[in-house]
Amino acid sequence: MKVSRLTEKIKESNAKGRTALVPFLPGGYPDLDKFWDEIIELDKNGADVIEIGMPFSDPVADGPVVEAASLKSLENGVNLKWIISGLKGCRDKIDAGVLLMGYLNPVLQYGIEQFAKDAQEAGVDGLIIADMPYEEGVEIKKILAEHDISLVPLVGLNTSRERMKLYAKDATGFVYFVSVLGTTGDRDTLPEDVKKGLEMAQELFDIPVALGFGLKRPEQLVALDGLVDAAVFGSALIRHVEAGKSCREFMEIWK
């Protein structure tokens, strides 16, 4: 697999002395008409990688904000086909790397091979599957790699050095460090031991390290200077959009 566009985009941003910005919105949120415009807006306003959620009825790793937004998308009739074909239609307007994030079952039902092929054609650079630890992902990772799609691993505060090494062996794109022992959702402070975890991830992975879950304000990253190559925000952005405010405004705070 050639160097992932996800890695490139994050490194480009870091080279300019910035933390790469990775906003997350569930596919089809806030509604089907506005969604792609919001994505393009995020791209124009400083997003280096854009994460599009693939809604699932039973999102165990998500907190109430992402869950409610995902369920709303499902009610709006969003499915994987809609996301992939919509992305294909506007990929040339998006400069950022594009990542799909979701749960295994909808991808399985789509068919892994077909998914990898269609996602590649639509310009997807990476995939996060929240309910698939290393052991269960070995086969899928191979199939995705054949289509130049990275399977981005999630690690966390309780991930041992051994398990981190396991992921580091063959990870591409970037590694996603989950900031809390918990679900997605914005929080005011990050746990103390995030720093130690990030240091270990920076030591073991030779791809960029992103921090996500719980991010709300740029100040949260100050104490982690040099350890975070990219910052992911979902719930805070969803709340912002939910309140009727623009994605541009949200990105301003982080630029």
Next chain:
Amino acid sequence: MKKGYYGEFGGQFVPELLMPPLLELEEAMKTIMKSAEFCDEYTRLLTDFIGRPTAMTHCRNLSRELGFNLWLKREDLAHTGAHKINNTVGQALLTQMMGKTTLLAETGAGQHGVATACAASLLDLDCEIYMGAVDVERQSHNVKRMELFGAKVVPVESGTKTLKDAINAAMRKWIADQETTHYCFGTAAGAHPFPLLVRELQSIIGREAKAQFVEKNGKLPDYVVACVGGGSNAIGMFHDFVPEESVKIIGVEAGGTGEPGCYNSAPISLGTTGVLHGMNTKLLQTEEGQILPSHSVSAGLDYPGVGPEHVYLHDSGRVEYAIINDGQAINAFKTMCRKEGILPALESSHAVAWALENKDSIPAGSNVLVNLSGRGDKDMDIFEKYTAEYGN
């Protein structure tokens, strides 16, 4: 077979953040659960606290009518009124020996919640139970029992507000509290090692039943029958009979109202393969992989998935899975009360109903052993509502 798999079913499909506690649990099963200290204390509790061995009853009146012998393994006589207690006392003891302080659980019918709360009380553990808001309403009696045992009951308002959503909520909570908390999963489903752990703790049902039956009759039963929600009472009943080729084994899924296309709780018979709650199994789902709401008149069978070993036993042809609908279960519920003086749980009534509904194809003189997984006191409100709607 791959670790944690039954054929292609099973596995550990959880967020990475849950892998450490799952690996820790696997380790505890290998060390603590094999220790003499655990085994001795668990055996003592099974006898002195739960009241094992539970009886095996020959239904004389019904057998005369049916033309074959109907036997019941009486898990309704176990403490708290269902088989669930075998599992929770075992897991609570394990939790205590692992040095954790809190039991976390989900519950559908409330039976597993009651059994968890009871075990927590016995072993001085804190206890938190997640329960779908719909189930909180239809099993209010059990909610009161849990609270009396000192548990905190948390109604779950997301999704379909039933068991599957209670499991999601409990998994989320476990991610956050894994250091102090054990997730006392209620059925032989979920991520490895839960299907194995729960089967180990429930297989006492089949071991006792087999010994009791052979002692009384000098031979094995012809049929062994149990209802399948997640599948714990059934796998516990079946495990010792699976190697016995002469024994026909039947798992009974809940068919809902039985109308064509109705919501049901029969993923083995009517579902498709997919991943939910940590396992690759059969699920009720849309073609796009969204989980469908399930339905059964019995809250304890109302689940869109099923334990992976059952799917394996189905696909290998060893166990037959049948469907019983709400009306047939209600009929069995009443029949058992009127003919035998036994009030079965609506879940268990599905298993009894299989025997009643198949009386013409079961050879005369056969021995049919049904697992009566629990008692039906908890279901009186549902029964009254049902008869008010559909008549007596």
